[in-house]
Amino acid sequence: MSRTRRSGLLLTYLVLSIIFSSLVQAENTSIYDESIEHEIVILSEHNHHNEAFTQGLEMYNGSIYESTGLYGHSSLREVNPWTGDIIRSKSFNDSVFSEGITVYNDTIIMLTWETQIAYVFEMDNLSQVSSYEYEGEGWGICFDGNSFVMSNGTSTVSFRSPETFEIERIVSVADSFGNLIDRINELECVNTPAGPRVLANIWQQDRILVFDPSNGTVVGDYDASHLSSKNDNGHNNVLNGIAHISDSEFWITGKNWSSMYLVQMTNLSGAEANICISHCEAAQDSNISDNSLITIGVLILVIMFIFLRRDDMPADKKSVETSNRHDEQLNLPPLSQEDKGMLND
Numbered sequence: 201m202s203r204t205r206r207s208g209l210l211l212t213y214l215v216l217s218i219i220f221s222s223l224v225q226a227e228n229t230s231i232y233d234e235s236i237e238h239e240i241v242i243l244s245e246h247n248h249h250n251e252a253f254t255q256g257l258e259m260y261n262g263s264i265y266e267s268t269g270l271y272g273h274s275s276l277r278e279v280n281p282w283t284g285d286i287i288r289s290k291s292f293n294d295s296v297f298s299e300g301i302t303v304y305n306d307t308i309i310m311l312t313w314e315t316q317i318a319y320v321f322e323m324d325n326l327s328q329v330s331s332y333e334y335e336g337e338g339w340g341i342c343f344d345g346n347s348f349v350m351s352n353g354t355s356t357v358s359f360r361s362p363e364t365f366e367i368e369r370i371v372s373v374a375d376s377f378g379n380l381i382d383r384i385n386e387l388e389c390v391n392t393p394a395g396p397r398v399l400a401n402i403w404q405q406d407r408i409l410v411f412d413p414s415n416g417t418v419v420g421d422y423d424a425s426h427l428s429s430k431n432d433n434g435h436n437n438v439l440n441g442i443a444h445i446s447d448s449e450f451w452i453t454g455k456n457w458s459s460m461y462l463v464q465m466t467n468l469s470g471a472e473a474n475i476c477i478s479h480c481e482a483a484q485d486s487n488i489s490d491n492s493l494i495t496i497g498v499l500i501l502v503i504m505f506i507f508l509r510r511d512d513m514p515a516d517k518k519s520v521e522t523s524n525r526h527d528e529q530l531n532l533p534p535l536s537q538e539d540k541g542m543l544n545d
């Protein structure tokens with residue numbers, strides 16, 4: 201192969217490599233739009249009883265209502281969020297493992313983990329007035345104004361009648377690439393300018409997701425590691441309490457955390473494009489169009505084939521083609537011995 205053609209092939213390879221790299225980079229950077237910021241900003245830090253294995257958190261008339269779990273330690277309590285002081289508390293017997301809570305019509309609904317019972321307590325005196333039965337596990341619950349939204353530790357959440365607790369519909373929570381988000385835990389229902397939203401933390405992950413309750417699509421992903429890292433005292437002691445105050449302000453705490461945080465969640469109603477929560481490497485790979493790869497591959501083969509074919513052409517055909525192109529190479533001075541040696545390699 202001649203030095204000219206070898207250089208031509210090398211140049212072609214370099215140009216196509218640059219084009220290919222640009223395509224890959226352009227497609228990858230389109231997955232995350234960093235211009236939209238979803239951030240949890242800490243406004244102030246307050247005391248939280250670190251013996252509280254927080255399972256549910258709800259704001260009502262200026263107080264925090266908190267359920268705490270574990271058999272033998274479960275409770276329902278009213279807490280002053282600014283001081284952490286317990287205003288009143290109700291303890292449960294060893295058969296109850298408290299889970300998420302929500303407020304509905306001056307009552308508190310409290311799920312249990314595996315016993316498939318939701319208790320209903322009077323807000324005034326925390327006495328039990330009724331209960332519901334359900335199938336499966338109970339994890340988190342919130343009231344969206346029409347229905348209870350309930351998680352059970354999977355990627356699905358059920359919407360239930362506030363009158364009968366019967367399931368009205370079920371949605372699966374998934375990111376922009378259709379990856380189901382497992383272990384949906386504590387919930388908080390919020391109305392935003394963009395419509396109703398549900399905030400959820402994923403069990404044992406330092407993040408809070410926002411999803412559209414109409415279809416389960418995740419539209420916001422908040423990193424909460426700066427809260428969790430200050431309360432890092434065991435792998436079970438994860439973020440697990442989200443209570444809406446108003447607008448974009450929330451109280452957030454976790455299991456056995458010694459702090460509760462007043463925070464602002466920026467851009468709550470702004471939807472992120474192309475959120476990836478799980479299997480993100482596969483999502484990025486698949487985001488590079490198969491057609492693009494095939495097209496580029498074929499292009500490289502065609503160009504290399506043309507160059508190789510030219511090397512194999514008879515000399516007379518080459519000269520005809522060369523003269524037809526008015527190639528200036530015809531008037532070059534004779535080759536030196538050194539050049540000839542290289543041409544014959």
Ligand SMILES: [Ca+2]
Nearest residue numbers: 257387388442
């Ligand atoms: Ca909540």
